[in-house]
Amino acid sequence: MAKMKLSLFGLLMIFFFLFNLCLSCPGDQKQALVQFKSLFMKATNSSADDPLFGLYSWNSSSDCCQWERVICSTISQSRPVIALYLDSLVLMSFFEVTTISSRVLTPLFGVTSLMILDISSNYMQGEIPGHAFANLTKLVDLDMKLNNFTGSIPPQVFRLSRLRFLDMSSNKLTGDLSKEVSSLQNLRELSLEDNRFGGSIPEEIGNLSKLQQLSLRRNSFVGGIPSSLVSLKELQVLDLSENSLSMEIPDEIGDHLTNLTTLVLSDNKLTGGIPSSLQKLSKLETIQFDKNLLSGEIPSWLFDIKTLKKLFLGGKNNLTWNNNNAKIVPKCTLSQLSMKSCGLSGKIPGWISTQKSLVFLDLSENQLEGPFPEWLAEMDIGSIFLSDNNLSGSLPPRLFQTLSLSVLSLSRNNFSGELPENVGDAIKLMILMLAGNNFSGEIPKSITKIYRLLLLDLAGNRFSGKPPNFDPEALLAFIDLSYNEFSGEIPVSFSLDARILALGSNNFSGNLPRNLTNLSKLEQLDLHDNGITGEFPRFLSQISTLQVLNLRNNSLQGSIPDEITNLRNLSILDASINNLTGKIPAKFGNLVGMIDTPNTLSSNPDLFTFLIEYSDLIVNWKKSKLGLSRYNLEIYSLLDLSKNKLSGQIPTSLGSLRGLKLLNISYNNLSGNIPVSFGSLESLESLDLSHNKLSGLIPPTLVKLQELTTLDVSNNKLKGKIPVGGQMDTMDDPNYYANNTGLCGMQIHLACPVEPPPPKPQEDEKEEAYWVSWQGVAIGYPISFLLTVVILWFSGYFQAALASSQRRRRISIRQNNLRSVF
Template sequence: MRGNSFNGLIPLELFHLANLEFLDLSDNMIERVLPNDVVGLKSLKQLSLDANFIHGQLPEEIGNLIELKQFTVPGNQISGRIPLSILQLRKLEVLNLQNNSFSLEIPADIGSLANLTTLDLSKNRLSGEVPLSVRNMLSGEFLTWFFDLNEMKKLHLGGNKLTWNNNLAIELKWPLPKSISNTHRLLLLDLSKNSFSGNEFPAFGPDSLIAFVDVSSNTFSGKVPSDFRLFTHLDLHGNNISGEFPAFFSQMSSFQVLNLRNNSIKGSISNDLSSHSSLRILDLSNNYLNGEIPQSLGNLTGMIETPNAPLTLSEIFKFPVEIHDLIVNCKKAKQGLSIRNRDIYTFLDLSKNRLSGEIPHSLGGLKSLKLLNLSFNELSGKIPISFGDLESVETLDLSHNSLDGEIPGTFSKLLELNYLDLSNNKLGGKIPGGPQMDTLVDPNMYANNSGLCGVQIEVPCEKDLVLPGPPLRKKQEPMYSWIATGVRYPVGFLSSTAVMYVLGYFNTAPAYHRRGRRRSSLR
């Protein structure tokens, strides 16, 4: 009954179906929460009420559904405390209360539900410390069971007002089963957008097999711990992390996503990051990094080769896997990048640092790169000609640097480019044309440079101006000479005649003849 237009109350008759095992009323317009009497659903194993308009509180009677394995109500307006009776659901594997208005503290013993594979309490109004029982969910015995079931453990607590007691850090030290393979090393931990603080991160232990870690948008400070291992996704953005760029990152070849944006990290970028053959998203923007951009970044295999139809996590694990959007800066705005697109997009963002020197030409070899942002640095020299080989790039931002020379003509090959910013540099010359370049006509993209010209900004280039030249005059010279001669001759003759007339030349002869006749008559 998913995806209809049911509204109002859930019919009471449904709660008397003793043999009913699955009830899915998601994506409807149901407004009222579960009735108090749900005892009749003795066999119910899955109850899904996602994306409705349910408000009010969850009844304590929810704990009577003792056979329940999956209970999901994300995307509603449910408020109040999480019922303590949920602790009676010992068979519960998936508990998803995401995106509601639950408040107060998380039940202290909720981590004692030993069969949980997914606990999602994110995007609520929960407060207080994360219970010790929840931290113990990430301990050895729990993960040993996890390896036996070959399933992914997910803990979402992001988007609340929770705090973290660093004296009770996560300790992941346990005897690992010998049968562990690479396919088992997936566990998700989301602590983002909370009130976690302190000089140290939660300790994950030297053998941690957590794959997805998101502790972004908190107030952690201090240095990045060196005990992260086998991560594929690490998001620490929006904290107050300081110290040098972590050198041990170069030893962690499993990274696919590394986001350290908006912290206080200083020093130079490690020259050994090229060992990250899987790295597809690297965001180091808005820090205090200095020095030159390493040439070795052009060897990041994950940004060179585009994967062919990568498997999603849901396809790998045969059950729904939800990972919250990765927030990236694109086109000068924050945008969410969903897990569905994360495997096909590659981003390299080094903007808003203190990087200097020339842009490495090797970056032009990152053929699968979708976004390259080097803006707001102190880069100089010319834009590499090799950037014309960025065949997949959609966003290219080199603004607010000291780049000079001309824009490479190879930009005409960038057929996917739909956002370009070269403003506030020292560029000059003609802006290249091309199928895409001719569409990038916003003057702000090229503003505050030394002397750019081109059709994109409606500024003509000198060499394109059409002026009459010597070749044109030479062709017309014979005709012009004959016409001039024909005009000068009659004009000159008439002018001479007029002068002679004024001087009386034409009056002399008659006077002479008259005087001659007069003399004759006197004789």
């Protein structure tokens, strides 16, 4: 009996073993997944046990159907893998992204049973392996967004006939969109946004009869919107924004796309008016037509679309609003409304007060006037944009009692008075832009209570006193208090996360405080037009992240320290109009940020879905003041040391700064020659060396500067011919060469004196010279001989030898007579 029980137990164990074996994933698929993990870990130098990757459960001793990110079939006894969710495997920081090669995917293409494959957000690079994808014929859902795939979409992808969802957005894919896309007859969603596709959108895309969502935004598509799109009867979302599409919006779009809920065509070159057929779309919730070339009146029937929630018009359009005095009674309930630059005038339209669900309002760049309405302050709107109007008066305190206010942009109006003391009650405020108004008084101290505040722009007002002390642990990263009436020492009580600190054109005085080095993430420091004294601080070199340093028009003295060249990211340095002395440091040639201008500045992350308009960085650019947008400072690199008391020679090492676009060292006491190495400044657009004591020639190497548009060498001691060729031929303003000792050339309409070459002797002159030469020999030789004889006679030589050498004397005389003949 005992043996029978043991045997029965063994049979049960064998049964359960075989049963579990049947419920395990296939061995070849497990091996493929383990191989993928190994390649992935090797490519990222990661630990296999790191739980953040979600692959720590993947090991060959367990059933892969139990692994995280793996789904197996429950229908088939072989339990094949049908879904892999491999998104976000690559860890990344805010500024550093790890990239891995697409070759690590190779083992996955052996799992031919896959129906869902998600490899999004991994920053993989390389071309999409088309031949490998041909194996995955059962794929229904393919998600490859947020990687760095390059090249075109391989044709094998368009042959995955079962695909319903295809997302390749946010990659670097190029080329035209193939008409083979029409082969994906089962496709419901197609997202190719944020790539580099070009050409026209193929008409064949209209054959995707089951398509419900189509997003091609942020590419480079051209031509018109395909008329075939009106055949997509099931289409609910259409996003073609941020391309270069032109021509008119198809009139039939509202007659056929009856299921459409979202229509986004922003930021193209579309012309014509708003199609009247849109009012037939009974499900339409979103209309975004802003930043096009549309014209005509904004129809009031838009507000009769009951389902409408988001309406974006204006921007670059030429649309006009002629309903200022009409009584608009909207039938819709809007959550977002943008009528930027739509010709609105008078007071802020009162019908907006009926939109109780409004969370976003943009009426900027119009001609609105009057005070900030009390009813608007009470609406509890999250984002309010009213900049670039003619609004006036003070701000109602009620505005800052709202529980939702996160963005308030009122720049460039005529608001005045002091800020309400309760501004700090808006604890959710992230962006506060009040630049270009007439606000006065001190900044309320309560503003420091807004912990979430990221950007504070109060430039161009009449604020005075001292700025409040912000918490070092606050999130405030962008501070612009320039062009006000603040006084005292330079404040340093800001967030340690500060990236931009603009305090220019105030009444600050004293030495620069060493505590500035606590702002270790600072990228832009703008202190121009103050009363800062003392020596050029060496400690600034400790802020290694610094990219822009503007100290223009202060009272700094002493020499420029060599340590400043340790700022490897510095691409803009303006120390003009100070009292700096000494030599220009030769180590300036080591400023990496001016050798290779950086591609990006990390000070402007894309944190918001709308444009944040920072105040420009004002510099002296080509003889005039110019505002450089802080959005694209990465394309500029300049060095301005003008109007100081610098002396000595110009270091030849400055010729290494190939990224420089502007070099201004005028109005100093510099001497010596212009370095020949300046011919290597390949990006230079403006070169000002005027009002110094430079001498010698203008180096011919300047003809190599193909970007040069401004050259000023006036008021020096230069001489010689002005070089010709290249851009130097266009540098023809005589004022830019004036007051030198001897310049000449076609640029100043002064011919250079011609130096005659040494004359070439003619043939007859050569013969005459040959005869005269021998004639001189015939005459001169006997004379010299007779003189020698006379000297020897009087010295007694001949008297001693006369008796014994009469014969020798006669021979000598004959020989001399014979020579005289020749």
